[in-house]
Amino acid sequence: MAGAKSDHALERLVFFSDAVFAIAITLLVIEIHVPHLEPGESDRAFLIALVELIPNFVGYAVSFGVIAAFWAGHHRAFCLAGRFDGRVVFWNFLLLAAIAFMPFVTAFMSAHPGVRVPALVYWGWLLLTALINLRVNAMATGPRMLGDGVAAEEAAAVPRRSRSVALAAATALVVAMFAPIFSPLGMATVPLWRRLLDRMSAPARIEAEAKAG
Amino acid sequence: MAGAKSDHALERLVFFSDAVFAIAITLLVIEIHVPHLEPGESDRAFLIALVELIPNFVGYAVSFGVIAAFWAGHHRAFCLAGRFDGRVVFWNFLLLAAIAFMPFVTAFMSAHPGVRVPALVYWGWLLLTALINLRVNAMATGPRMLGDGVAAEEAAAVPRRSRSVALAAATALVVAMFAPIFSPLGMATVPLWRRLLDRMSAPARIEAEAKAG
Amino acid sequence: MAGAKSDHALERLVFFSDAVFAIAITLLVIEIHVPHLEPGESDRAFLIALVELIPNFVGYAVSFGVIAAFWAGHHRAFCLAGRFDGRVVFWNFLLLAAIAFMPFVTAFMSAHPGVRVPALVYWGWLLLTALINLRVNAMATGPRMLGDGVAAEEAAAVPRRSRSVALAAATALVVAMFAPIFSPLGMATVPLWRRLLDRMSAPARIEAEAKAG
């Protein structure tokens, strides 16, 4: 397929992915069950009912942030892609299946705050999703799909970012093994990993820029 | 990023936002649980069951209207935007997270009509959403993103409208403190606030128009 | 607003409406609760459990058909529209609120097959939706929004179709009053009403064509 038709195929794939990301992110709230109290209950009883839902609110916020981050990465990668390649469809669907499953692992962890197995399931699933995401983004910015006139450095930055999310998920997974309640803090290491990866790739980058210049 | 690519990034952001708005607004109905009566029950029993759901119907109508108003504001603001700016992504996601959470606060208030804490949570959440919305709309119509050839006055009207929604939410929040059952009436002050803000900005506007003319 | 900007505003409104239609139509299935039987139950017990769900399956089919018909009408009307008019936004949102509420009235009727009040609520709601739909479609094909070069006859056919849906809903509502179980058959009168309306408008049409010719 060439030209307009290839563009259209790529566009429809991106559109379908956007829809799945949007639905998964909005369904997260469905798993938070509204507490039902008797009409005569005191303000304090209502506040306590809300406090008991804090793990659910944290789960909502973390998963919303994570899916948003995956969407932003997908967005960046496919903005650089200029050609459709049939092979990306399978991996993209695997990514969407992983994303669409997030409401389940989120609800499982939120229902059992500080318990090891649900935390391991959540962070393990996130690590798996991050690895699939890494593959999809590498394909979208790879030689078969990259748009004409995109700088090599710009294309290389996308998988580097995806890699930092995978490393942060792995960190959270390790923390979950020993202190499940603190595992969400593992996601706070994303910027650390990104800086480290940027520094490690710097010599190669400078070399590449020197060649390109 | 420039030209077509920037347009595409902006378009995909708008599309994703539209999808989240659409899903959140349609999920509101899910939280209204269908009453189940025995087959032999009288018409009156069915009518009573419906009457008992009135707080849920009111909650559906109010939240539908509120999300629709936020969508309309977002629509107006991004219609005027002509360039993509990476910084808007974060704030836009914060707005979407607030919107996607609306079905929860709606169901919490509807399940406890006239109770103070759920009403405060609802209107407090709405005020927070309105403030984030104000920020997003100001960015979309600000110097970094505003499209070429858009009149300054047209751009300035968008945040003014957003401000009137925030002020109405604050009014409802105050009413909820003393008379939770009447708090939805706070939203009826939107046109009052808008007229007030229009009048207050009039001198500045006339001056700006005089300069532009 | 003129030209490209007006097109964009119209496009985004249509897109948002499509999304709400699509979500409402797909959420219908959520209200059908899966029966849970013991592992050792006979094939017959499973078949009986399915037979008991027939009212839910009928409700799903009828509401799917109805929302699809509304979507098709909306699709036809906005295909002919060529300009955006701010006034349509309010009525379009009212239509979307009515459509998004369909899963509730469907589930309420399905849970109580052959009972008068739920049937009256369902068909009354449908009639209301059909009337709002009539208004929206008349606006989209009216003088303020109609695209250039669209034949008057083509534009007039759209509200005529919408009118036949409203009449069929009214028929079903009357049937529901006396024999709720047969009320879905009221929808089968759509083609009858359409033919009647076509015949009644024929003289006016011929006259109009004679003038235009």
Place this chain on the structure above:
Amino acid sequence: MAGAKSDHALERLVFFSDAVFAIAITLLVIEIHVPHLEPGESDRAFLIALVELIPNFVGYAVSFGVIAAFWAGHHRAFCLAGRFDGRVVFWNFLLLAAIAFMPFVTAFMSAHPGVRVPALVYWGWLLLTALINLRVNAMATGPRMLGDGVAAEEAAAVPRRSRSVALAAATALVVAMFAPIFSPLGMATVPLWRRLLDRMSAPARIEAEAKAG
């Protein structure tokens, strides 16, 4: 309708279909209920709770794959279509109704692993969906809708693929009759059926290519 207008009608139909596919595929996860255990339970109890959900996970994976396959076929067929034909709307809606119903049959089978009736319902529904899909894809790549300049061979490959999905669903249906637990393996025959159909159509194809050359 001609030109730009026909394109727009086709585009909106495709868009609406994509949205329904995306929502149905993402709603699958909603039917998996999160197990709730007491805070003090052992890791082993949590693992057992997850093991008991394996039929649900398998159901999620199978239905996700099946809907993804239908979407990919729809995508390929409508990429080749170049003109809108009103008749496809009805059949396309029938397909969407079948797809949107998948979460129900999936949950019914997952709740009763290895039981005959739910397995027959699932595979019977899938066969029906595959047959409707065959009709829709044949219409989209048929003489009324096929885009200009599309090779006959490329157009013929689309219904051939759809046919192999229908044959695999029929295989699974037969297996479900005798050994429900192994019925998902029937889907593994898709590649076998596709190769067989390719081989059977080869002589006709070579002839067609000889003529075209």
